[in-house]
Amino acid sequence: MTRLIKLWPLLLLGLFSSAATAADTNAKTDEVRALGPNLEQYDYPWPVSRFAMDSPNGEVSMAYMDIAPTDDIVDPPVAVLMHGKNFCGAYWEDTARALSENGYRVIVPDQVGFCKSDKPAAYSYTFHHLAANTNALLDSLDIDHATVIAHSMGGMLGMRYALMFPETIEQLVLVDPIGLEDWKAKGVPYRGMNAWYAREMKKDYAGIKAYQLKSYYDGEWNEDYAEWAKMLAGMYIGSDEDKATVAWAQAATYDMVYTQPVFYEFERLDVPTTLMIGTRDKTALGTDLVDDELAAELGNYPKLAEEAVARMPNADLVTFEGIGHLPPIEAPERFKSALFKTLDTPSSESDE
Numbered sequence: 001m002t003r004l005i006k007l008w009p010l011l012l013l014g015l016f017s018s019a020a021t022a023a024d025t026n027a028k029t030d031e032v033r034a035l036g037p038n039l040e041q042y043d044y045p046w047p048v049s050r051f052a053m054d055s056p057n058g059e060v061s062m063a064y065m066d067i068a069p070t071d072d073i074v075d076p077p078v079a080v081l082m083h084g085k086n087f088c089g090a091y092w093e094d095t096a097r098a099l100s101e102n103g104y105r106v107i108v109p110d111q112v113g114f115c116k117s118d119k120p121a122a123y124s125y126t127f128h129h130l131a132a133n134t135n136a137l138l139d140s141l142d143i144d145h146a147t148v149i150a151h152s153m154g155g156m157l158g159m160r161y162a163l164m165f166p167e168t169i170e171q172l173v174l175v176d177p178i179g180l181e182d183w184k185a186k187g188v189p190y191r192g193m194n195a196w197y198a199r200e201m202k203k204d205y206a207g208i209k210a211y212q213l214k215s216y217y218d219g220e221w222n223e224d225y226a227e228w229a230k231m232l233a234g235m236y237i238g239s240d241e242d243k244a245t246v247a248w249a250q251a252a253t254y255d256m257v258y259t260q261p262v263f264y265e266f267e268r269l270d271v272p273t274t275l276m277i278g279t280r281d282k283t284a285l286g287t288d289l290v291d292d293e294l295a296a297e298l299g300n301y302p303k304l305a306e307e308a309v310a311r312m313p314n315a316d317l318v319t320f321e322g323i324g325h326l327p328p329i330e331a332p333e334r335f336k337s338a339l340f341k342t343l344d345t346p347s348s349e350s351d352e
Helices: 019-029 091-099 127-138 153-164 191-202 205-215 224-234 240-259 263-268 293-296 301-311 332-344
Strands: 004-007 049-053 060-067 077-083 105-109 146-151 169-175 271-278 315-320
Touching: 019 146, 049 127, 060 091, 060 127, 060 153, 077 127, 077 153, 091 105, 091 224, 105 127, 127 153, 127 263, 153 169, 153 191, 153 263, 153 301, 169 293, 169 332, 191 240, 263 301, 271 301, 271 332, 293 315
Parallel strands: 004 315, 077 105, 077 146, 146 169, 169 271, 271 315
Antiparallel strands: 049 060, 060 105
């Protein structure tokens, strides 16, 4: 059985500066600084630890934050936050802080190939591998059970993780997960690694902002979104070698997203699951490769989410009216309210 909760937007009041001042501000906010291919020049809100894993080509290091609850709690519940394709662990700061203040130990990994983690060229970039890495990390921290909160591409990873390690999942919360449709089956052609790589080598802040403005935010930009777009862009600024390292990892993980759908396994996802969906989200892979008619059909999140929840044995749906791809960033208070309501009311079908 499914439960549909709609959270209606609050009325917001704002003060607007003059057009001249706004233009000056926008010019400044479009400045992007080099952050290094592993975000060496960007400080995360909590200390970053590293988990070393063996691979055939040598050791690979996975970065993560391990945030203790603010109160001294023995054996606190654990929340694992999984980032999206174009984001890094730091964008979970507000959510992680709220979870910590409410008694959770919070683990925020950067997956291999992303952000502060290593980006080896010769690596099996698969959701199975990333899920196994995450499970190994949690095992190293003596964590047996956790609530997984996963956004965007992290939603595909979170679902794969739940399918591989269902006994470790307390709850699965999917925030605007991509992968609720199979783009290939709908007619999006295969781009190929060479084409993905060439595309990534051209990436800059202007292109990142334009894509996110259209797909994530439905044409409405807020400067609160700029930091996360500039974080991504900042990894591409530097030497040709550093840029190529980032571009190759990004290309490989785009290929992963296209070729490894979880869409056909929703019926097997029987852990307690909640989808949290912004009704204005339009994110879809490959819309630039298809005609306008097909592009308009892709990324219909309200419809896709209802269909997905109907196929999942133990799932609920929460919708955020008027919000796009990033409820935790676009409407943080509404998101946290919905999140904690979900965490406080686990499914009656759970082991508890």
